[in-house]
Amino acid sequence: MTAQAVVETNLSGMKFLGRGKVRDIYEVDGSLLLVASDRLSAFDVVMPDGIPGKGQVLNRISAFWFGKLSAIVPNHMIAIDVEKFPAAARAHAEILRGRAMLCRKASPLPVECVVRGYLSGSGWGEYKVHGEICGIPLPKGLVESDRLPEPIFTPATKEEKGKHDENISFERMVEVTGREMAVKVRDTAIALYKAAAEYALGKGIIIADTKFEFGMAGGQLILIDEALTPDSSRFWPAADYKPGGPQKSFDKQFVRDYLLTLPWNKTAPGPKLPPDVVEKTSLKYREALRILTGRDIE
Numbered sequence: 001m002t003a004q005a006v007v008e009t010n011l012s013g014m015k016f017l018g019r020g021k022v023r024d025i026y027e028v029d030g031s032l033l034l035v036a037s038d039r040l041s042a043f044d045v046v047m048p049d050g051i052p053g054k055g056q057v058l059n060r061i062s063a064f065w066f067g068k069l070s071a072i073v074p075n076h077m078i079a080i081d082v083e084k085f086p087a088a089a090r091a092h093a094e095i096l097r098g099r100a101m102l103c104r105k106a107s108p109l110p111v112e113c114v115v116r117g118y119l120s121g122s123g124w125g126e127y128k129v130h131g132e133i134c135g136i137p138l139p140k141g142l143v144e145s146d147r148l149p150e151p152i153f154t155p156a157t158k159e160e161k162g163k164h165d166e167n168i169s170f171e172r173m174v175e176v177t178g179r180e181m182a183v184k185v186r187d188t189a190i191a192l193y194k195a196a197a198e199y200a201l202g203k204g205i206i207i208a209d210t211k212f213e214f215g216m217a218g219g220q221l222i223l224i225d226e227a228l229t230p231d232s233s234r235f236w237p238a239a240d241y242k243p244g245g246p247q248k249s250f251d252k253q254f255v256r257d258y259l260l261t262l263p264w265n266k267t268a269p270g271p272k273l274p275p276d277v278v279e280k281t282s283l284k285y286r287e288a289l290r291i292l293t294g295r296d297i298e
Helices: 054-068 121-130 170-177 179-202 253-259 275-293
Strands: 015-019 023-028 031-036 077-079 100-103 111-118 147-153 205-217 220-224 233-237
Touching: 031 054, 054 077, 054 100, 054 179, 054 275, 111 170, 111 179, 147 179, 170 179, 179 205, 179 220, 205 275, 253 275
Parallel strands: none
Antiparallel strands: 015 023, 023 031, 031 100, 077 100, 111 147, 111 205, 205 220, 205 233
16 A cells, blocks of 8 residues: 555644544634544554545545535534635645545534444444343344334443443433433434435445534534544445344444454554555545545545
C-alpha cells in the first residue's frame, strides 16, 4: 500500500481544542474544524496503526448523509470543500482536502443515541441474558443478526476516553436530558435510521445499527459529529445476509474479529495490526463509500 496514514495533525494558525478517538478538533473564525484522521479504535482503544484513506471515507460518507437527511433534522455541517474554509484552514489545504469538515458549534447532549434494526454486538449479548435490550422486551427465540420487528432506540452513556460506553434504559436517559428532549431525540434518531436503512438496502447494504450524536445550537436540536459511517454503524452486505451468527461487514468488525484471536485484554495500548489487516480494512471502508455514494476518495 503506497498511501500513508494520517494518524495525527498539528496545524498552526488555528486553536487546537482536542483529539477524539478519530477526529482532531480545531476552532477557526468562530466555527469548528473537524479533521478525520486515519486512526482506528476498537473496543474503545485507539490502535497504533492508522488505516490509509479511512478519514477521507468517514468525512465523505458523513457529508453525504448530512445532505441527504437534512430534511429530518438540521446538522452542523457548513462545508467540506477546502476552498470554502477560512484562510487559516486553507493554509493547510494539502492535508485537509477530503478529510476535514467545517462545522457549527453546538452543545453536545450527554448521551450516545443508538438505533438497532438487527440483533448484534452488545445488544445480542444483552438479549441472550435478559431477553431484552436497554429495558425493551424483544420476542423470544431470536438468533444473532436477526432483523428486529421494528428498529429500537437504545441509548448509552458517554464515557471518558479508555472507558466503555454503557447501555442505559430510556427512563435513565429521561433523568439525564428531561422527558421532552429524550422523546424528541429518540423519535428523530429512529426516523434518521429508517430513512438511511431504506436507502442503503437499495444499494445492497444492511445498516444493522448505528450511533448518532446530537447537540443544541441556537436553541435547536441538530445532528453533530459523524453520521452513518463504517465507524459509527454496522454495515453488512445484503447479498450475504444469513441470520444465526456474525455477518460479513464493510466496517471495522473485520479488525475486531482479528483482535479477538489475540491474547489481548482490550485495554491500551492496542496491538499492532498486520499489513494485510490494515489493507483489507482500508479496502472495506472505500467499498462502503463507493456503494453508498458512487464515489471514491481522491
